[in-house]
Structures are given as C-alpha cells and as structure tokens.
Amino acid sequence: MIIIFSDLDGTLLDAESYSYEPAREALKEISTLQIPLVMISSKTKKEIESVRRSLGNTYPFVSENGGGIFVPEGCFPFPVSYARRTGNYLVVESGIPYARLTEFLDRIIREDALPIRGFHSLSVESISRLTGLSIETSSMAKEREYDEPFLFDGDEAQWNRLEKLVESDGLALTRGGRFNHLSGQNDKGTAAGILIDCYRHQYPDALIVGLGDAANDLPFLRMVDYPVLIQRPDGTYEPEIDTPELHHAPHPGPAGWNSAVLELIRKDISTSNQGLNM
Ligand SMILES: [Mg+2]
Structure with a gap:
C-alpha cells in the first residue's frame, strides 16, 4: 500500500504552464491502483478543488501552506481530532484567519x-x-x-x-x-503530520511517499518514508532540501513526478509479489 503526499506548483503542475499533462501515465496508474493522492499546496481551497475535480481526486488536501486541512466526510473510519464540519468536509484549521x-x-x-x-x-x-x-x-x-x-x-x-x-x-x-x-506559524509539515497519522492508523504498513520541489516542502518531506525532490525547470535541485533517503526525480515538474511515481509503483508491486511468493 502506497500513500502519496504531493506539492502542486513546480511538482505535479508545471512551474510555468500549470499543466499536469506530462504526469498523465503515473496519474492513471495510481487511479487504477486506488493509491491515495493527497495534495499539499500553497494554493487556496478553491484552486485545489479545481485541480481535484479535473483529476477525479476525492482524497484529503492541505491548502495555503498548511493553513487548512480538508478531509472529505467518510474518508477515515474514525473521527479526526480538532476537526469541525464545513459542508462535506471535516476541517482542521492550523492557520490564522x-x-x-x-x-x-x-x-x-x-x-x-x-x-x-x-x-x-x-x-x-x-x-x-x-x-x-x-x-x-x-x-x-x-x-x-x-x-x-x-x-x-x-x-x-x-x-x-x-x-x-x-x-x-x-x-x-x-x-x-x-x-x-x-x-501564521503553520507549515506543510504540521498539516501533513495530521493526515499522515490518520493514514498510518488506518494502514499501519503503508509506505508514505512525499514529492516536492521547494524549501516550503521540506517540513513534510522530512515526515514521509520516501521523500522525492523534483527538479527545478533549469535542471537543478533546491539546495535547502536535505533529508535522509532523499530520492531525486530525473526531470523537472510533472515529467519528474511521472518518472518517480512509476518507478515507485513498479518497485512496490515487485516487493509485494515477492511477499506473496514466500
Ligand atoms: Mg512547489
């Protein structure tokens, strides 16, 4: 079981065109395999909802750099701490109004x-x-x-x-x-931590993956099992991101996202097949 936490701008979305087209293949795979994709972005709730709609994504998400954590109702079979109900979401607010x-x-x-x-x-x-x-x-x-x-x-x-x-x-x-x-003092790490706890509680053996491209992604990349740093458009990597076991995507933006996620899915499938054969 894999759970993916991903930044949007410069990571799943192209830094200039905001397109996820180059990540199509990996997006299709994770949707077939029902791998949760949790978006963690500096974008607003409205902007993220628009990306989720176009991808048919129904998983929790984090808006405005960790300010708001939105969990669709019924996502976890247990209550989410400190959440209040707004519309169809349970919302945890770690940001300042x-x-x-x-x-x-x-x-x-x-x-x-x-x-x-x-x-x-x-x-x-x-x-x-x-x-x-x-x-x-x-x-x-x-x-x-x-x-x-x-x-x-x-x-x-x-x-x-x-x-x-x-x-x-x-x-x-x-x-x-x-x-x-x-x-406020919120960051992507505090917010992701709340959702990571929920997923670990529900799936204790899950491999938690994180993908990001910039310094504001470091707090959540430090919390995942498999952090992936996405290349910047000029082919370099954000130097501030230093965390153990860091994987480097071989291309910028969504093309890098595509390669990294496909490689990971293949690895995970081969590991679970080995498990079955034993
Ligand atoms: Mg980014």
Whole structure:
C-alpha cells in the first residue's frame, strides 16, 4: 500500500504552464491502483478543488501552506481530532484567519510606510498578469483563508524591519520567488503530520511517499518514508532540501513526478509479489 503526499506548483503542475499533462501515465496508474493522492499546496481551497475535480481526486488536501486541512466526510473510519464540519468536509484549521493577516499588513503599511502590496489589495487582473494564471484561476487564488502573498519593493533594511514586526505579532514570513508570504506559524509539515497519522492508523504498513520541489516542502518531506525532490525547470535541485533517503526525480515538474511515481509503483508491486511468493 502506497500513500502519496504531493506539492502542486513546480511538482505535479508545471512551474510555468500549470499543466499536469506530462504526469498523465503515473496519474492513471495510481487511479487504477486506488493509491491515495493527497495534495499539499500553497494554493487556496478553491484552486485545489479545481485541480481535484479535473483529476477525479476525492482524497484529503492541505491548502495555503498548511493553513487548512480538508478531509472529505467518510474518508477515515474514525473521527479526526480538532476537526469541525464545513459542508462535506471535516476541517482542521492550523492557520490564522485571513482578516488578521490583512489587518496587520494594512497597519504596517500605514504606520511604517513599508513598500508592500498584498494580494488583498490587488485586482484579479493584476494577479493574473503577475502570476500568469488565467482570470478564472486568479479569482480562485484571491479567495484566501490563511495566507497572504505579497510583493515587496524595499531594501534589505526595510525587510529586516518587516521581519521584526512580523515576529513580534506572532506571525511568520516566507520569502518566495514571485511572492513573499505572510501567515501564521503553520507549515506543510504540521498539516501533513495530521493526515499522515490518520493514514498510518488506518494502514499501519503503508509506505508514505512525499514529492516536492521547494524549501516550503521540506517540513513534510522530512515526515514521509520516501521523500522525492523534483527538479527545478533549469535542471537543478533546491539546495535547502536535505533529508535522509532523499530520492531525486530525473526531470523537472510533472515529467519528474511521472518518472518517480512509476518507478515507485513498479518497485512496490515487485516487493509485494515477492511477499506473496514466500
Ligand atoms: Mg512547489
């Protein structure tokens, strides 16, 4: 039994086109074998739901860098701790409510004149232009609950000032490629840990696999049995990711995801066949 935890952008989805087409073969295999695929992303619930729908995926998922953990009702035959029911999901919130994040940003922009532009103050059209996402996806990306991406146009001294303010408010900063992020102290590891516990409880012998491409994936890659680091578009690997037993996918994005997952399924099938023969 294999359970897959995967990042989306730059991992299952191409970093530029956001397509999962090159991972088609592996996606088909895991769907035939009914291998759970749990998506762990910095994307919003709306964006992840759209990817899940197009893949016919019905498994739990984690939104906004660990802020929200969504478990479809009836997924586990036991209650999920700290979960409340919302619609058809049991939800565990480890993130800080969005309004607190945007109030904080508005206050420091007002009081400290820091050159920050948050998602909440950008139009859907601007977000689309900055991210390369379609207008429809940009509007889903704007429906945020636990994490605020923002642009920062200041110098190092201003960034240090921002870090101090964020820290004294008990919030957290992540410096990103296109965007920086303001959130609570949640990360992908804390959130994945809750779901990993559920799966281990249900399937004690399961092999838990994790796939990611960037530093924000490290906390959950450290918790899985079989961590896979996906190549970046330029063929290099994120140097901050150092965890024992790390496997390196041979290609970037979804093509790397495809190779790594197919190899793993073949290995697992051959191991379980050996088991049957003994
Ligand atoms: Mg990524």
